[in-house]
Amino acid sequence: MTTTKKISSEPVIEVQDLVAHYGSREVLHGINLSIHDGEIMVIMGGSGSGKSTVLRHMLGLNTPSSGAVKLLGQDITRITSKEIDILRRNIGVSFQGGALFNSMTVGENIILPLREHTQLDEKTMQIMCRMKLELVSLAGFEDLMPAQLSGGMVKRAALARAIIMDPKLLFFDEPSAGLDPVVSAELDELILRIRQAMKTTIVVVTHELDSTFRIADRITVLDEGNVLMVGTVDEVRNSKNKRIMDLLGRRVREIKIDAEEYLNRLTGEQVRETG
């Protein structure tokens, strides 16, 4: 196992000049990011800003066109699949919909990483599973099937699975998606509690402003495949950048209305050049 240095200036996650394509369309235009040990970094942006794509690259689920993604000092775009598998034992991910395995009970879901990666005996694994369930306030739910849980419970169970190996890096994809404000706030509390208890470096991808401001140490704002800014909560709040103000003020992008073009669109005629 690799030992991470406890020097906060040493980034544990580094994204360098990341360029990504979907088909022939370039969706990320050279992203640079560095995330330090023990920090909560929120990657924020509207739909289509590329935030989910950045996350998929950080998890090694997509292969970039160019650039590097370094986790705990290893460039996951260069290392072998064997090395990636070992590295992944230090990484936990909580997916948007939970992504619990529907054919297994909650307990089996949480134990799965231990069963596949360790030689622990059944009793120990059960105890570890219950400890994590206690941490996410789901004690006693290990024998239920994922389909029997509510949305918030699924997310918490998924979180328990993500932290079962005590990962050094923890990723969240839209933690508040589909949850009501109260449950969502509880989940934010839980994220903060986990960081405090386990000193985990946490990356959260979201478009929820309230949640972002509650948990973030630093925020990266993405827009149309570019990093708009990286800064603390206050820096982002006080930013004079127009796009960021738009995002924070929830204003829609200005759309120029051209009467003639509008008419043409409605009637289905070819749009004439407006001069």
Added chain:
Amino acid sequence: MRQYAEKLGRATVSGLEELGYALSLFVESFYWIFFGYRRGQSVSIAATFKQMMQVGVAAIPISAALSFAVGIMLAIQGIHTLKAFGAESQVVVGIALSVTREFAPLIIGILIAGRSGSAIAARVGTMQVSQEIDALQVIGISPVRYLVAPALLAMMVMVPTLTFFADIVGMLGGAFFSVLELNISMEAYVDRTIKALTVDDILQGIWKSIVFAIIIAVVGFINGFSVTGGAEGVGKATTRSVVQAISLIIVADMAFTFYLNH
């Protein structure tokens, strides 16, 4: 004109891509089966047996019913055709050879494609949509090792086993009708069947069924893994996998028969 050429080119490229994907899936599965333990990630025997139960054991009743019916059908057609030559009693040979060489593997192949190939596509497709496949990957579990290898192995064992079973039940079906229709004794029927058959005839069917098993599993997984667009996508992939698997089975059967009999 150029438009059509472009379309054709694109279709060829995507077809080749799919073929390459199929091959890599197959090879990777065997990598995990043989060398998984070296990386501390062996293919789960429990999962393989579970698949074997679903693919094979659970399909025994329906396999029996279908092959028995096919046996009877062959006997009826055989007797009707051979009557023209006054050689009805030769139907025994006809049934024995056509069941073992052709009908048993084909019927089982089509049955399992509809029953288990579609199940694979639907299960994997649903897992893809709900990000369970991604979750496996980030946990550090290869989906090929965890999902594909056990199912492929189970198919490659159970489809030939079912085919052998269908050989016997199919011939029994033929015997059932012929004995009644031609007034011959069961012993005589069995005796003549054993004389007519060679190990080669049975093996020909078994070899084919192994190829069919690979086709069903790989086609199911390719379609499952490539699902996009939610529940509707899963439905489409499921249908597509059944149609593709059955078409490929029939074409492969023809090619195989040609090759083995030349």
